[in-house]
Amino acid sequence: MPIGTMTSKRAWPGPTGGLGGSIWEAWEDPLGLFTDGLRDHGNYARFSFGWLHYHLVNDPRGAHHLLVENAKNYVKSRNYAGLKLMLGQGLLTSEGDYWKRQRRLAQPAFHRQRLAGFATTMAECTRDMLTRWDRDLVPGKVRFDLHSELMRLTFRIVGRTLLSTELDGLSREFGDALNTALKWTNDYVESIVKVPPWVPTPSNRRFRRAQTTIDGLVMRIIGERRAEPAGVRHDDLLGMLMEIKDEATGESMSDRQLKDELVTMVLAGHETTANALSFAFYLLSRHPDVARRVRDEADAALGDRDPELADLPKLPYAKAVIEESMRLYPPAWVVERDALEADEIGGFPIPKGGTVAVSPFVMHRHPDHWENPEGFDPARFVTPDPTRHKLAYMPFGAGPRTCIGNAFAMMEMQIVLPMIARRVRPELEPNAKVELDASVTLRPKSGVPMRLRAI
Numbered sequence: 001m002p003i004g005t006m007t008s009k010r011a012w013p014g015p016t017g018g019l020g021g022s023i024w025e026a027w028e029d030p031l032g033l034f035t036d037g038l039r040d041h042g043n044y045a046r047f048s049f050g051w052l053h054y055h056l057v058n059d060p061r062g063a064h065h066l067l068v069e070n071a072k073n074y075v076k077s078r079n080y081a082g083l084k085l086m087l088g089q090g091l092l093t094s095e096g097d098y099w100k101r102q103r104r105l106a107q108p109a110f111h112r113q114r115l116a117g118f119a120t121t122m123a124e125c126t127r128d129m130l131t132r133w134d135r136d137l138v139p140g141k142v143r144f145d146l147h148s149e150l151m152r153l154t155f156r157i158v159g160r161t162l163l164s165t166e167l168d169g170l171s172r173e174f175g176d177a178l179n180t181a182l183k184w185t186n187d188y189v190e191s192i193v194k195v196p197p198w199v200p201t202p203s204n205r206r207f208r209r210a211q212t213t214i215d216g217l218v219m220r221i222i223g224e225r226r227a228e229p230a231g232v233r234h235d236d237l238l239g240m241l242m243e244i245k246d247e248a249t250g251e252s253m254s255d256r257q258l259k260d261e262l263v264t265m266v267l268a269g270h271e272t273t274a275n276a277l278s279f280a281f282y283l284l285s286r287h288p289d290v291a292r293r294v295r296d297e298a299d300a301a302l303g304d305r306d307p308e309l310a311d312l313p314k315l316p317y318a319k320a321v322i323e324e325s326m327r328l329y330p331p332a333w334v335v336e337r338d339a340l341e342a343d344e345i346g347g348f349p350i351p352k353g354g355t356v357a358v359s360p361f362v363m364h365r366h367p368d369h370w371e372n373p374e375g376f377d378p379a380r381f382v383t384p385d386p387t388r389h390k391l392a393y394m395p396f397g398a399g400p401r402t403c404i405g406n407a408f409a410m411m412e413m414q415i416v417l418p419m420i421a422r423r424v425r426p427e428l429e430p431n432a433k434v435e436l437d438a439s440v441t442l443r444p445k446s447g448v449p450m451r452l453r454a455i
Helices: 023-028 030-041 060-069 078-087 096-110 118-136 146-163 168-190 202-226 237-243 255-286 288-302 309-314 316-328 406-423
Strands: 044-049 052-057 074-076 335-339 343-345 348-350 355-358 424-428 436-438 442-444 449-454
Touching: 023 030, 023 044, 030 044, 030 436, 052 060, 060 335, 060 343, 060 355, 078 168, 078 255, 078 335, 096 237, 096 255, 118 146, 118 406, 146 168, 146 237, 146 255, 146 406, 168 202, 168 255, 202 237, 202 255, 237 255, 255 288, 255 316, 255 406, 255 424, 255 442, 288 309, 288 316, 288 406, 309 316, 309 406, 316 406, 406 424
Parallel strands: 052 355
Antiparallel strands: 044 052, 074 335, 335 355, 343 348, 424 449, 436 442
């Protein structure tokens, strides 16, 4: 149907709620609210958050219309404003012609063949972490937070592959700043009445200090790179991005553009990957038979050496474990858009300016598309169901705004997971409960408490 028209008169189903609608449930447990929305109202449900209406699409065909077929009619929702304040005009938050230009400039840096050299770095960083574990984490005796360890690992990997810089020594300062900024961003998103960031509240001051730390570190690295003698080359993503020129204008990215993209990539290539790996090892701890199969596959394919890019096709079960883990715990747990013009999805009207969302967390557990949807079964990705709609599984989004770093993230996880699994067995602490924190990303709320067990 033409953009800007609505022909449907179908009323959206959904909870009525009280004066504030479902706002309290959204603050308390958004995953539960959206999951209940599918159970109680079906593939299309509308929620009221105060005076705002929120349209949730739980149908892959509707998701295809929103994110692929009619993507031009939609922009990132107003809830991304907090991320934009944090990340600037990076690929995650920018729109329109500016986004198209930046995506076109950045895309060559993420071609698989250009990422091949990063596999060695990823394996080296993982091996260094395992060596440190051998020294510091006595099997069975030392309790540790696996999520924090993996955050440290992925931060080091992103520092070396993105910036050719050892960030491990800065991980606490930068990580604390990143966590502060992410918390502020999530609070900003959830606020019905948004206090402008320039108002000097304690929260805003903490955010500004964190932003100064993050931006200052990245701008310093860019400045050092600019000051190097001509002809010095770096085989990292920053070097690739600095080399690329716009074919139409001959211009390359400015320092500010580079900074926005790098901060976005640090967030996307660091925190989300650590989250996904944390949930994967949480699941392996609860399913030792699956962990054993990952270990046996790695031993057979690799022997005693580290994996290289050419080895990844020999590790299909490890890949299936990662894919199944992201089905149950997708780091990008919700995707939101605002309509530029009136539209219709699944026979239901979308008003101009209306917010529409797809939740991969809910879609990945939809009983119409997944047998035993709450169960952990990597076999379903070893032999995928050819009849399943493509967008029933979308851990990296869909359409023109699919995550540009999906190949990078998958390569990293396919290297890290089997390397750890064949050396040690992270085991969840008895009676430990891993709770979900559905903020900007889906992460373990209070970490993943574990002890190492010898193989």
